[in-house]
Structures are given as structure tokens and as C-alpha cells.
């Protein structure tokens with residue numbers, strides 16, 4: 069660490085080497101993370117649905133095909149259009165949209181049809197694995213006699229040292245037809261023209277891995293031999309599946325669940341009335357207000373002009389109709405209770421009805437009319453509560469739990485399950501989405517589905533299967549970013565390290581260390597620590613470069629409008645360094661974020677995966693994730709080291725041969741393995757030494773400073789001595805005043 073160079077900080081804004089590729093330096097050429105080396109060529113599908121045999125030469129797409137429809141041209145040659153700030157692209161899109169509308173019937177059907185082997189190859193090359201967790205098809209139970217016979221055989225084999233046959237894994241794998249480009253959505257699933265145009269308008273051309281498989285599973289392949297028995301494509305389910313989807317951060321899960329929902333709502337009809345007549349039919353739950361608001365924005369962009377509306381749940385909004393004054397009072401009371409909750413408060417807006425009003429008269433216009441509602445669990449639950457009971461939502465057909473593992477974590481579990489159970493429709497389709505998913509979530513999902521099925525009065529409708537779709541290695545960080553695990557020894561060391569990142573000129577030119585250019589996020593363990601770090605770094609950016617306005621702190625204790633303003637300023641590039649807590653660790657999409665700094669080590673491996681996944685989104689290369697650790701973190705850091713190790717392997721980097729970045733084998737071998745209990749403690753409480761301490765006034769203090777403990781003690785003593793001397797000087801006066809006031813007091 070070059071402390072001396074650090075002292076001579078440059079006032080120039082950080083410079084990057086011209087060769088450095090950064091996520092902020094433009095749109096990603098290819099949003100996919102895997103399968104780059106196996107570019108699969110589709111066969112333009114003729115009306116006869118001719119299948120391509122394995123090994124047969126691929127049919128070249130017609131040469132007259134417009135460049136932007138040639139999705140299978142070499143990835144490197146074709147850069148995806150920038151989504152934002154690209155006026156020329158927009159006008160091009162507009163042109164194409166117009167011409168597309170005019171020549172509706174001339175649209176090129178570019179849907180592909182692979183045979184089963186090819187489906188397998190394509191899905192495997194993109195690291196996709198799809199299994200039917202439960203198809204709920206009744207199977208013949210083995211008789212007690214048969215079970216005893218099998219047990220005896222296993223025992224005999226064991227005694228004789230023979231290989232014991234394990235009960236066979238009955239989980240069936242699926243190989244649906246991969247959907248490799250957005251244009252196929254229209255030719256294959258006949259999605260509305262407007263929805264297709266909106267997707268195009270957003271610059272989406274090539275599908276990401278999760279979209280490649282989720283669209284066929286959720287929209288049902290209605291071409292060819294759908295319903296023709298149990299083939300490996302899952303066509304027999306016709307899109308009626310409950311889905312557990314695990315895909316890397318930034319891999320486009322939002323689009324993957326929104327498009328099938330929009331398509332379903334549109335095909336259900338009633339759109340002439342602006343989608344309003346049919347009312348609320350889909351709910352998306354997200355753990356934070358920031359994520360909920362991002363999802364609703366995405367839904368609005370995709371649904372523009374389709375008649376389907378998307379709304380963000382706000383305090384005071386109603387989702388169920390109620391009648392009678394008594395109920396009004398009850399609900400007002402339950403809403404009042406929500407004031408105590410920080411997140412429900414954060415969802416408040418200008419149009420909120422104050423819950424402190426003794427009697428709130430509800431108008432019909434208060435009731436959500438949108439087709440899709442996006443909410444945090446508590447905000448929605450508060451709106452559903454009618455006294456002790458939770459109102460039912462029988463019309464909801466689609467329920468999405470985004471960041472399902474956190475929504476079903478003990479913190480939110482009760483709220484989330486209450487909402488799930490409130491959606492009483494027998495044809496409710498549920499989707500659980502996240503980049504990380506423990507096996508306990510799978511078990512919980514299956515149990516919930518079983519309980520709901522058992523409670524149904526009629527079982528006339530066939531039960532939907534539960535399917536698990538995994539992209540890449542489960543619970544692993546994305547492979548397209550550089551991880552750097554830095555030992556900083558002490559708290560002061562971390563601060564010095566962070567300052568060095570803020571001033572990359574301090575890094576010697578011959579160093580192989582990764583440099584980090586703004587914009588970046590800095591994560592701390594607690595809110596007081598985020599505030600303290602912000603105070604410490606406030607004047608680190610020179611005035612010529614924007615000074616303190618370039619650095620900000622965002623946490624759950626700020627008002628809703630302050631949070632919104634900071635998010636907007638960060639997205640616009642006005643803020644360069646945003647210090648935050650795990651509030652922004654999940655789901656939030658800042659497209660051009662160059663990196664993430666874990667100033668405090670995350671509380672779990674999953675938290676690491678999500679935090680670092682704020683960079684390198686949609687396949688962007690060059691993101692950097694720096695994690696500082698100190699002596700206190702050593703018992704737990706192996707969690708993080710293992711994630712980095714797995715991600716390096718996924719990327720194809722040999723472990724132990726790297727430069728200063730990544731994980732060296734010796735480090736991996738020498739770190740202690742945390743016990744299950746340690747992991748649990750860390751998850752719930754964080755690193756003990758970093759938990760908030762109270763200052764003299766009882767306020768929580770983050771204790772972040774470059775000063776050593778000794779220096780702080782000396783300062784404290786000095787301050788104490790000065791205060792004591794001041795007190796001594798003022799004491800006689802105070803005493804005199806006190807006796808006067810005492811005298812006055814006696815008079816009363």
C-alpha cells in the first residue's frame with residue numbers, strides 16, 4: 069500500500085488507462101454470460117417445421133436479413149444498441165417499428181426448432197439446468213413388503229461390501245426449445261405487436277440465459293406437438309407451471325418474469341377498457357422500496373400502449389373493496405400500525421392518506437385498478453389486513469416473489485406467506501426468483517404448494533408442476549467481474565485502502581492491482597457506520613471535481629423522498645461514490661456501475677453474491693469487487709473466499725496463478741472454516757466488533773476513523789480535561805443560579 073503517494077493526493081479526477089474496459093463505457097455487446105464459444109446457428113423455420121439433424125450443415129440465414137435481425141452473427145461484430153441516451157438508436161428503432169407495423173404480414177419468422185439433442189447442447193452450453201421438482205402425478209406407492217425387501221437387499225449388499233444402490237433420483241430434466249432472440253417471441257408465442265415493439269424500443273434483441281429458458285417454460289410452446297405426452301421439452305405443461313428460477317445477478321430476471329405475465333394478461337383480454345375492467349391480476353413482491361419502484365418502471369416501459377397498467381404499492385392505496393363503516397375503522401387502525409414500520413413509511417408519498425386520521429373515508433377511486441401491482445411485503449399486507457384477518461385476493465393469477473430467498477427468510481417469511489395464501493385462486497401461478505436460493509426455500513415452496521392444494525375445495529383443475537431452473541452454478545458470483553480480497557488488518561487500514569481507491573493515481577504505474585473508477589458503491593455493515601464513513605470521506609473529492617456533492621450516503625433511515633433523490637442523482641452520474649448498507653445489495657440495477665467496495669465484509673456468501681452483482685450487469689465486462697477484511701473478519705472470511713474461488717473457476721482462471729486479484733490457493737487453504745453456528749451468528753448479527761456503539765448522547769456511532777485507538781483516547785482525555793476546566797469556571801455561577809431557581813421553586 070503506497071501511503072506516501074496517498075498523502076500527495078491529486079486534485080485531478082481519476083484517470084483510467086485507455087485500455088481499461090469499464091462497465092460504464094457503453095452497452096454490453098452480449099448480455100449472455102455463458103456459451104460464447106458455442107455460437108449456435110438457428111434454422112430459419114419454414115412452414116413445414118423441418119427439423120435439423122445433428123451434424124447436418126447449418127442453413128445460413130438469408131443474406132437479405134436486416135443486420136439487427138441477424139442475432140446469430142458473430143457477437144463481437146455486433147454491439148447491442150445502448151439502452152439510454154442513444155438518440156440515433158431510438159430513431160432507428162422508431163423507423164423499424166413503423167415499417168414493422170406497415171408490413172405486419174411480411175415479418176420474418178425466425179423461430180428455431182432444434183431436435184432434442186440440439187436443445188440439450190444449447191441449454192448445456194449456456195449452463196442451464198431445468199428439472200421438474202414435483203409434477204404431482206400420483207405414483208404407485210410401494211407396498212410395505214416391497215420396501216422391506218429393498219431394505220434387506222441394501223443391508224446384505226453393505227455387509228458383503230458390495231456397492232449399495234441408492235434409491236434412484238426421480239427428478240425429470242426438461243429441455244425446452246431455447247428462445248434465443250426477442251423476435252421469436254412474436255413468431256412463436258404471438259405476443260402482442262405493441263409488447264414486441266416495446267421490447268425492441270428498450271434495445272432488447274438477444275435473450276439472456278434465464279430468458280432463453282424461462283420464456284418457453286412460462287409461455288408454453290404452442291407450436292408442433294404440444295400436449296403430445298411427456299416429452300423432455302415440458303410442452304405438456306403448456307406454460308402452466310410454478311417456477312423456481314435461480315440465475316446470476318444482472319441476468320435479466322425482471323424481463324423474464326414480466327414478459328410472460330404481460331402476455332398472459334393481454335391474452336386474457338379485457339384490454340379494450342385499458343386493462344382496468346379486469347382489475348388486479350398479477351402481484352410482484354420485492355423486499356425493498358427501491359427494487360419495487362425499479363420493477364414498476366420496467367413494467368411500465370414494457371406495457372406502454374398495451375392497456376395494461378402497472379402500479380407501485382403506496383401507503384393509503386387499497387387493493388380490496390370493503391364495505392361498512394366498521395371495516396373502515398378497522399383498516400384505518402391497521403394502517404396506523406404500519407407507521408411504526410420503516411419500510412411501510414418509506415412507501416408513503418404525497419398522495420398518502422394520513423393514517424393518524426381517526427376515520428378515513430375510502431373512495432372507490434382509491435382501489436388499485438392496475439393489472440400488475442408491485443409492492444414490498446409489509447406495505448401490501450397492511451393494505452390487506454382487516455382487523456385480525458387478511459383479505460383474500462381471489463382474482464390474482466400471477467404471483468412473483470423477486471429475491472424469493474430473502475422474502476422467505478424468517479425476517480419476511482410470515483408476511484410473504486400471508487400474501488401468498490391470500491391469493492386464493494386455484495389457478496394461481498407462482499414464480500420464485502433470485503440469484504441465490506437455499507434448499508430450504510425449495511422445501512418451503514413445495515410445502516406451501518401442497519398445503520394450498522389440500523385446502524382447495526375442488527381438485528377439478530389439474531395441478532401445475534413445480535419446476536426449478538438454474539443458470540450457471542447456484543449461489544455463485546457472476547464470472548465477468550474481477551474480485552479482489554484485500555487484507556487491511558485494522559479499521560484504519562480499511563479507510564486508507566478506500567482512500568487509495570478514491571485516488572487511483574496513488575497506485576504505482578507498474579502495479580497489477582485493480583483500479584476502481586467511479587461510479588461505485590460502498591457497502592457497510594450498519595447504518596451508523598455508513599453515516600460515519602460518509603462523514604469521514606465527505607471532503608476527499610476535491611472541489612474542482614465536484615467536492616462533497618460527489619459522495620452520498622443512502623440508508624433506510626432517510627425519508628422516502630431523500631432516498632429517491634439520491635438514487636436519481638446516482639443514476640444520472642452526479643454522485644460518484646454512494647455509501648450504503650445492504651438496502652441496495654439486492655436487485656437494484658445501476659447499469660454502468662464500475663465497481664463495488666465491501667468496506668465491511670458481507671454477512672453471508674449470498675450477501676456477497678448480491679452486493680458484487682450490482683456491477684457487471686447484462687454481461688458487461690470490467691466490473692471490480694473489492695472486499696476489505698480485518699483481523700475480526702478472519703473467522704468468517706472463508707465464506708467469501710469460497711464464492712470468489714467458484715467464480716474464478718467459472719471464468720476459467722486457474723486458482724493460485726492470478727495476480728493481486730482473486731484468491732490464491734494458499735489463502736484458501738489457510739483460512740479457518742466457520743462453523744454452522746458462526747455462520748448463523750454472522751448472518752443475524754454481523755461482525756460483533758462492528759455493531760453500533762452509543763456515544764455520550766446515546767446516539768449510535770459508527771466508529772470509523774483513521775485515528776488509532778490510542779490517538780482517540782488521548783484526544784478524549786484532552787477534551788475531558790478542557791470540559792472539566794470549563795465546568796469548574798462556570799460552576800459558581802451555575803450554583804448561584806440554581807439557588808435562585810430553588811428559591812423561586814419554593815415560592816410555588
Ligand SMILES: Nc1ncnc2c1ncn2[C@@H]1O[C@H](COP(=O)(O)OP(=O)(O)OP(=O)(O)O)[C@@H](O)[C@H]1O
Nearest residue numbers: 099274275276317318319320321322503655657686
Ligand atoms: N436480453 C437483454 N439484453 C440486454 N440487456 C438486458 C437483457 N435483459 C435484461 N437486460 C438488462 O440487464 C440489466 C439487469 O436486469 P435485471 O435487473 O432484470 O437483472 P436481475 O437478473 O433481476 O438481477 P438481480 O439478481 O441483481 O436482481 C437491466 O439493465 C436490463 O435492462
